[in-house]
Amino acid sequence: MPATIPDAFLDVMAEKFRMLADPTRLAILRALMQGERNVTQVVEETGRNQANVSKHLKLLADAGLVSRRKQGLQVFYRLDDPLVDRLCKLVCETIVQDAQQAVERQKSLLSGWGGDGGA
Amino acid sequence: MPATIPDAFLDVMAEKFRMLADPTRLAILRALMQGERNVTQVVEETGRNQANVSKHLKLLADAGLVSRRKQGLQVFYRLDDPLVDRLCKLVCETIVQDAQQAVERQKSLLSGWGGDGGA
DNA sequence: TGACTGTATTCCAATTCAGTTGAATAGTCA
DNA sequence: TGACTATTCAACTGAATTGGAATACAGTCA
Numbered sequence: 546m547p548a549t550i551p552d553a554f555l556d557v558m559a560e561k562f563r564m565l566a567d568p569t570r571l572a573i574l575r576a577l578m579q580g581e582r583n584v585t586q587v588v589e590e591t592g593r594n595q596a597n598v599s600k601h602l603k604l605l606a607d608a609g610l611v612s613r614r615k616q617g618l619q620v621f622y623r624l625d626d627p628l629v630d631r632l633c634k635l636v637c638e639t640i641v642q643d644a645q646q647a648v649e650r651q652k653s654l655l656s657g658w659g660g661d662g663g664a
Numbered sequence: 665m666p667a668t669i670p671d672a673f674l675d676v677m678a679e680k681f682r683m684l685a686d687p688t689r690l691a692i693l694r695a696l697m698q699g700e701r702n703v704t705q706v707v708e709e710t711g712r713n714q715a716n717v718s719k720h721l722k723l724l725a726d727a728g729l730v731s732r733r734k735q736g737l738q739v740f741y742r743l744d745d746p747l748v749d750r751l752c753k754l755v756c757e758t759i760v761q762d763a764q765q766a767v768e769r770q771k772s773l774l775s776g777w778g779g780d781g782g783a
Numbered sequence: 784t785g786a787c788t789g790t791a792t793t794c795c796a797a798t799t800c801a802g803t804t805g806a807a808t809a810g811t812c813a
Numbered sequence: 814t815g816a817c818t819a820t821t822c823a824a825c826t827g828a829a830t831t832g833g834a835a836t837a838c839a840g841t842c843a
Contacts, residue, residue: 550694550756555687558755566682567801568674575669584820597802599821618810618819628758632751636677637669639747686831703790716832718791737789737840785843792837799830807822813815 564608565632569593570601574629577611581623683727684751688712689720693748696730700742 550558565571569591576582576590584602588595602622605611612625624630669677683689688710695701695709707717721741724730731744743749 549697550690550752552691554756554759555690555694557759558690558752559685559687561755561758562681562751563685566678566685568678569801571669571674571677572671575674579668594803595820596804596822600801603821615810620820626758628754631754632681633669633677635747635750635754636680637673639680639745640673640676688831704788713833714790715792715834719832722791734840739790786841787843788839788841790837790839792835794835795833797831800828802827803825805823807820809818809820811816811818813817 560608561628564605564610565629567601569597570605571633573598573601573605574610574624574633577622577624578630578633581614581621583619583621585619587622679727680747683724683729684748686720688716689724690752692717692720692724693729693743693752696741696743697749697752700733700740702738702740704738706741 565574572591572593573587576587582590584595584599587602588598591598593601602611606613606622610624610626610629611622614621614623684693691710691712692706695706701709703714703718703721706721707714710717712720721730725732725741729743729745729748730741733740733742
């Protein structure tokens with residue numbers, strides 16, 4: 546672990562983040578966090594159309610975030626990068642924290658007028 | 665911390681990741697990880713031109729990742745989201761790990777021929 | 784006020800990306 | 814072989830993003 550990020554890492558890092566920078570891909574990854582799924586299942590769970598899901602799955606597979614397993618007619622995908630889980634958890638936590646802080650700021654504002662924080 | 669990621673989070677998460685999904689922005693953030701910097705300093709440290717840096721700084725500020733402080737003619741920016749540091753560290757670590765694993769795979773391949781792993 | 788410095792904005796061309804549609808491929812079953 | 818299902822591929826469109834050049838803006842100093 547270098548003290549500062551080397552120049553050569555910037556592109557690789559950006560590439561990794563870019564894979565996570567799309568709601569459809571995040572929805573797909575969320576489905577795969579529950580366990581292995583075939584394309585049809587992912588389509589159902591994400592509500593996106595099949596070609597679109599297939600394209601994003603290919604992107605994710607090419608990037609090494611998910612792996613493919615063929616079984617008869619179907620292709621099963623599963624998470625293949627523990628990083629995904631950890632990054633998503635981190636970001637999720639901060640979203641929750643940000644929301645909580647927003648609520649608290651709101652409360653403290655209201656308390657200035659002697660309110661109880663209710664609407 | 666929800667058991668699974670809520671639908672409403674997907675867009676927010678994607679937005680956060682998108683901010684990190686660009687090498688120029690990562691270079692800027694890397695500079696700011698060392699401490700507060702004004703625009704000129706960031707320009708020097710990143711090697712990007714001024715207009716470009718200024719634009720990305722605005723994006724980052726709007727997204728809440730960095731904060732601005734004006735002092736005379738200059739505007740100082742600094743990291744304002746602990747998430748950035750943590751996400752970057754995580755990704756960096758996995759890049760290093762991936763590289764190490766690649767080296768080991770290479771070694772074990774070579775050892776099959778009785779080599780010592782050298783070039 | 785006018786010159787100068789540091790920063791922000793606007794406009795533009797090029798590129799990239801997400802999503803849709805329609806066709807193609809691969810595996811299964813009769 | 815032929816019908817059928819699951820998946821992928823290719824082409825297209827519209828929208829978003831990037832970087833660069835030029836310009837505008839804001840604060841300082843003489």
